[in-house]
Amino acid sequence: xxxxxxxxxxxxxxxxxxxxxxxxxxxxxxxxxxxxxxxxxxxxxxxxxxxxxxxxxxxxxxxxxxxxxxxxxxxxxxxxxxxxxxxxxxxxxxxxxxxxxxxxxxxxxxxxxxxxxxxxxxxxxxxxxxxxxxxxxxxxxxxxxxxxxxxxxxxxxxxxxxxxxxxxxxxxxxxxxxxxxxxxxxxxxxxxxxxxxxxxxxxxxxxxxxxxxxxxxxxxxxxxxxxxxxxxxxxxxxxxxxxxxxxxxxxxxxxxxxxxxxxxxxxxxxxxxxxxxxxxxxxxxxxxxxxxxxxxxxxxxxxxxxxxxxxxxxxxxxxxxxxxxxxxxxxxxxxxxxxxxxxxxxxxxxxxxxxxxxxxxxxxxxxxxxxxxxxxxxxxxxxxxxxxxxxxxxxxxxxxxxxxxxxxxxxxxxxxxxxxxxx
Numbered sequence: 001x002x003x004x005x006x007x008x009x010x011x012x013x014x015x016x017x018x019x020x021x022x023x024x025x026x027x028x029x030x031x032x033x034x035x036x037x038x039x040x041x042x043x044x045x046x047x048x049x050x051x052x053x054x055x056x057x058x059x060x061x062x063x064x065x066x067x068x069x070x071x072x073x074x075x076x077x078x079x080x081x082x083x084x085x086x087x088x089x090x091x092x093x094x095x096x097x098x099x100x101x102x103x104x105x106x107x108x109x110x111x112x113x114x115x116x117x118x119x120x121x122x123x124x125x126x127x128x129x130x131x132x133x134x135x136x137x138x139x140x141x142x143x144x145x146x147x148x149x150x151x152x153x154x155x156x157x158x159x160x161x162x163x164x165x166x167x168x169x170x171x172x173x174x175x176x177x178x179x180x181x182x183x184x185x186x187x188x189x190x191x192x193x194x195x196x197x198x199x200x201x202x203x204x205x206x207x208x209x210x211x212x213x214x215x216x217x218x219x220x221x222x223x224x225x226x227x228x229x230x231x232x233x234x235x236x237x238x239x240x241x242x243x244x245x246x247x248x249x250x251x252x253x254x255x256x257x258x259x260x261x262x263x264x265x266x267x268x269x270x271x272x273x274x275x276x277x278x279x280x281x282x283x284x285x286x287x288x289x290x291x292x293x294x295x296x297x298x299x300x301x302x303x304x305x306x307x308x309x310x311x312x313x314x315x316x317x318x319x320x321x322x323x324x325x326x327x328x329x330x331x332x333x334x335x336x337x338x339x340x341x342x343x344x345x346x347x348x349x350x351x352x353x354x355x356x357x358x359x360x361x362x363x364x365x366x367x368x369x370x371x372x373x374x375x376x377x378x379x380x381x382x383x384x385x386x387x388x389x390x391x392x393x394x395x396x397x398x399x400x401x402x403x404x405x406x407x408x409x410x411x412x413x414x415x416x417x418x419x420x421x422x423x
Contacts, residue, residue, distance in 0.1 A: 003165040010160055012106075015186075021161050024120045026110050033103045034110065034123040040099045041132035046091075050140050053199055053412045056244075061276065061410070063197055066179070067189045068410075073176035075201040083172030084143055087202070088150035090180055091143075092125055092133045094198060097184050097191025105184050106161035108151070117159050126151040142202040203412040204401045212417040213400035219421060220396035224389035232388040236395060237370070239423060241339065247309040248411065249399075251289045254307045254337055254370075256395035257378055258290050259406055263390065266381040269294050269302045274398070274407045287324045287334055294330060303333040305377065313343040314367060318351050325359055335366040337373040396420060 002013040010021045026034065063071075074090055077083040093105040107122030129149040137143040151157065155168040164178045183189035203209065227235065240249040255274045262271040272291040288304035308314060314336055325331055336342070344367050352365045366376060378387055398407035399416050 001164055003160065003163060005160060012161060012163055012165075014163070014182075021104075021107060021122075022120045023118065025112055025114055025118055026122070027120045030110055030121045030123065031112070033100050037096055037099050037103065037123065038128065041095075041128060045099060046095055046132060046136050047140075049195065050136070050142070050199055050203070053196065054140075054203055055415050061193050061197055063190070063193050064188065067183055067194065068197060070176045070180045070183065070189075071194065071198050071201060073173045074180070075198070075205060077173035077176070078143070078205075084145055085150035085153045085156060086170060086172040086174070086177045087198075088129065088133060088137060088143055088145055089125070089156060090177060091137065091195070091198060091202075092129055093181065093184060094189075094191050094194040095133070096123075096125075096128075097189075098195045099191075101191060104161075105181060106163060108156070108162065109159070119161075126157070137202075140203075141206050141208055142199070197410060200410055200412050203414060204409075206414075209401070209414050209417070212414060212421070213402060216396050216400050216417045216420050217393065217402065220393045224392045227388075227392075229384040229388035232392050233374070235423065236392065239420060243416070243419065245411075245416075246339070247307075249416070250309040250339060251307045252398055252407065252409065253395055254305060254373070255290050255407060256398055257374070257387075257391055258292070258305075259394045259398070259403070260387055260390045261378065261381055262406075263394070264382055264386070267292050267303075270296050271406065273405070274409065276410060285324070287321075287328060287331065288336075301328050301331045304331065305333075305335045305337055305373065307337050309339040312338050312340050313345075313348075314338070315348055315351070318348055318355070318365070318367075321355055321365065325355070325363070329359075329361060331359075331363060332361055333364050333366070333377075335364070335368065335373070335377070338367070338369050341369055342367045 004011045008023050012019045012021070071090070074083070074087050078087055096103050096105055103123065104121060107119040108125040109118050110122030110124055111118045126149065129151040134145045134147065134149040138145055138147070146152065155170055158166070158168050160166070162181050164182065166178065170177070180189065180194070184191065184194070223235070224232065236253055240246055240253050243249050252274065258267070258271050261267050269292045272293055275286055275289065287301050288306035290305040291301050292303040294300040294302055306317065308317065317336060321334055325334060348367070352367070356363045356365060366372070368376060394403065397403050398409060399413050399420070401409065401413060
């Protein structure tokens with residue numbers, strides 16, 4: 001990467017491409033883009049998305065692992081002293097790309113007066129911040145920012161484009177932010193998906209959510225000491241099955257059960273972290289929602305269980321196993337767990353038997369409801385009275401964002417926690 005500064009322009013060379021950023025008053029095109037962006041913010045674009053995500057968890061985002069890493073590092077870097085300005089700026093930049101993908105987020109200054117510095121294709125991020133970003137983030141307690149806005153920070157206002165050559169001193173996840181800028185500009189990171197993910201993480205780290213998380217975990221711990229295993233299972237089942245997003249909670253409930261086995265040393269291999277919803281079949285080529293691999297990062301699966309909420313006839317899923325297991329010679333269990341009674345007809349039994357015979361190991365493909373899953377996968381390894389209390393606590397702690405090392409849930413969880421506290 002190379003940045004050349006001329007009297008009237010800057011030229012950025014990166015990965016074989018060359019971009020020129022001319023100084024001067026905004027062009028007509030830039031004015032139109034700026035007006036579109038400002039109008040969207042004024043009409044409540046950012047606030048509407050925050051309110052929607054607080055009540056309706058976002059699932060099945062197609063962000064790459066690198067994109068999520070950048071955004072995670074930014075959010076996780078925030079302390080009372082550092083990191084807030086870069087996160088606020090990141091919210092602004094991904095929102096700009098979500099509203100108007102053609103607008104460069106490198107060019108943070110733009111105006112119609114020749115008296116102040118401006119890029120002809122830039123826009124005033126300071127104005128957008130002060131009027132829309134900082135007030136909205138403060139209102140919803142997502143980020144503690146000075147009321148004047150993060151763009152008042154001198155280090156973010158240097159008169160050259162944002163790139164990895166931006167030399168100003170920045171406190172926080174500087175490298176992650178610069179990676180984000182590059183991803184937004186080269187198209188590797190979609191603006192709306194990036195904004196959705198970033199806001200979801202901020203919602204899950206808000207002070208209000210922290211209080212809810214503490215209350216929910218405390219309640220789970222109390223219930224774990226007073227309820228029987230049967231009562232705990234009935235409580236979790238009722239909570240999960242009656243939610244608007246039962247399918248995701250069903251996956252978490254399943255994974256939390258294996259978290260207990262892992263905690264008690266009852267797994268031959270290593271439990272993989274929970275995947276993003278609906279990623280098992282498509283994006284990550286997982287065998288199931290719960291996977292035990294031979295060792296961390298090996299990608300060789302010993303055991304898997306796939307959660308199927310609201311679907312009982314699994315002919316299509318059994319067919320997909322042929323491809324999924326082709327590179328998994330050590331897999332001995334590839335089970336399915338349904339929320340209702342599974343429909344296992346003669347055709348499915350025949351296909352299961354054929355796959356079990358041809359796989360090359362002592363493969364079993366059980367298709368069971370949750371009762372059958374507990375009996376087969378859990379109670380065969382650990383007594384119910386030892387299991388159930390931990391299961392409840394691990395499930396609630398996962399939803400509360402307190403077990404992200406093994407359950408990195410990206411959906412906003414506030415509504416889920418509030419529901420649990422009403423049980």
